[in-house]
Amino acid sequence: MRLVVARCQVDYAGRLTAHLPMATRVLMIKADGSVLVHSDGGSYKPLNWMSPPCTLAEGHDENGTAEWVVTSTKTGDSLRILLEEVHSDSSHELGVDPGLVKDGVEKHLQELLAEHPATLGEGLVLVRREFPTAIGPVDLMCRDAEGRSVAVEIKRRGEIDGVEQLTRYLELLNRDPLLAPVRGIFAAQAIKPQARVLATDRGISCAVVDYDALRGMDDAEARLF
Amino acid sequence: MRLVVARCQVDYAGRLTAHLPMATRVLMIKADGSVLVHSDGGSYKPLNWMSPPCTLAEGHDENGTAEWVVTSTKTGDSLRILLEEVHSDSSHELGVDPGLVKDGVEKHLQELLAEHPATLGEGLVLVRREFPTAIGPVDLMCRDAEGRSVAVEIKRRGEIDGVEQLTRYLELLNRDPLLAPVRGIFAAQAIKPQARVLATDRGISCAVVDYDALRGMDDAEARLF
DNA sequence: CATTTCATGTCGCGG
DNA sequence: CCGCGACGTGAAATG
Incomplete structure (x- = not known):
């Protein structure tokens, strides 16, 4: 250097x-x-x-x-x-850097929610993570207590792009008679007001996720085994 | 510093x-x-x-x-x-930096296409660059050989966002009885498959633009004067 | 290797 | 100040 x-x-x-x-x-x-x-x-x-x-x-x-x-x-x-x-x-001689250790990104959030889908809505059960569609994978595909399909889009911060993305998925998924009707849940650690308004306007529900609480649930569960 | x-x-x-x-x-x-x-x-x-x-x-x-x-x-x-x-x-005392002077590609591409709209479709004529709408300016507004309105969105790289953007413009423009029906052209130096699928699905045509060729046309034209 | 998605994105513009 | 789009986006994961 x-x-x-x-x-x-x-x-x-x-x-x-x-x-x-x-x-x-x-x-x-x-x-x-x-x-x-x-x-x-x-x-x-x-x-x-x-x-x-x-x-x-x-x-x-x-x-x-x-x-x-x-x-x-x-x-x-x-x-x-x-x-x-x-x-x-x-x-200056610096040597090789041991590298950065990160914690708290979207992937981890998706893993935690996949393990605890019910925190997004009562009776929700995971069907599949990264559910494939022609325009890309849906983060979580679930079924609710009534057996209806629920597509979940997860973001660290919930902004308008995320709602647009979920809207595209829903439009596509609802063309499939085997899945339709599919409703959507927009999940994030925090959701911007505009994103919430847009989501609500499109019949998409919003879920604010508590990352620390989820991690706590996960730890508690891990201790049982 | x-x-x-x-x-x-x-x-x-x-x-x-x-x-x-x-x-x-x-x-x-x-x-x-x-x-x-x-x-x-x-x-x-x-x-x-x-x-x-x-x-x-x-x-x-x-x-x-x-x-x-x-x-x-x-x-x-x-x-x-x-x-x-x-x-x-x-x-070290550095003082205030005079700042960076950029000369980009994006704007230049729009200028070139504004001068040569026919490369996007035969018979296309420019109506106006940066055509104003309530949700922002459309890059190029044109008319085709049949006198129909054509809205053009230009990107260096054609991705899904650009298609969404053009879709919003088209939806708005088509509410204007003086303009409607307005069709869309999505123009970029390269268009990603997913963006192309979405555009096609929405009746938007795609145009891959050759920047160097356009610049060549422009240079050839300049030499005539 | 091509492609897609994420990012402590950052940056700049316009309302 | 906020929303929104561009960026020499870069970087990582994934098929």
């Missing part, structure tokens, strides 16, 4: 072209050759960058100014960095 | 929880207080981060180890960084 603080100008050419006027920035060069150009603001996204695999060639332009050219070995995208003044240039 | 190279452990709690075991990494602290944790690989996305607005509190844990706690002032998300050993710690 090499860190350079320098007054520089950057030009990118690839799927689009982009230009950064001369200013002081931080250049991060990772062990795999990838380059990040960061300013002192914004968020985690660099102003400009080159993803691996790529190669960095250090040279000089016609005026003798230091020039780096980073080229993607795969796509041919290029990043040209003109270094007017280097304030700092240091390298 | 402060750059710290340190052996550290990181724990994030927010929309999800995530843990980084003890290892040597680069910590980037921007002027607005935001923090990025980078390893020597991956891509431009940090292993962990905190977006502004946030505050960084430096202190020590119960064992006397240096501990940073970064808290989002808005969402309450927190990032806890334990620093076992600091290899380097430097600060």
